[in-house]
Amino acid sequence: MYTPQLPLARASSETPHADPGGLEASLLQLVHDHHHTSLRLRDHTERAKKEAIRNARRVSDLLVDTVNGGVQEAFINEKRIELEIRSLAVTIARFMKQTDQWLAATHAINTAVKEIGDFENWMKTMEFDCKSINAAIHNIHQA
Numbered sequence: 001m002y003t004p005q006l007p008l009a010r011a012s013s014e015t016p017h018a019d020p021g022g023l024e025a026s027l028l029q030l031v032h033d034h035h036h037t038s039l040r041l042r043d044h045t046e047r048a049k050k051e052a053i054r055n056a057r058r059v060s061d062l063l064v065d066t067v068n069g070g071v072q073e074a075f076i077n078e079k080r081i082e083l084e085i086r087s088l089a090v091t092i093a094r095f096m097k098q099t100d101q102w103l104a105a106t107h108a109i110n111t112a113v114k115e116i117g118d119f120e121n122w123m124k125t126m127e128f129d130c131k132s133i134n135a136a137i138h139n140i141h142q143a
Helices: 023-142
Strands: none
Touching: none
16 A cells, blocks of 8 residues: 655745744645554554464464364364274284185085085995895805
């Protein structure tokens, strides 16, 4: 905001009988006082404006810090949750692998038990057949 400086009134050299306490001197003093008052008021206004800007900046910084504090806490919590998720995913993968191994082992045992049952059944059938053949040979031999 630019305020042009007012020219100070000067005593005219044409009026040699100007009274130092006269009207012209009073007007000159009024203009001079007004000019100084305007300068002081402008300086005061400028200082108040700068202080208001500093205060507004400080309030803005405090508000940003307050909001950022919550955001930062949420960000930290998010990172912790992501680490827990990764840890749980690794644990789940390990348990899945272990479960697959257990399923394979139980399937192998089940298959082995079935094979033992089949072999036992075959052995019983062979024993029955051998006894039948032995009885037939014994009957033929006695006859």
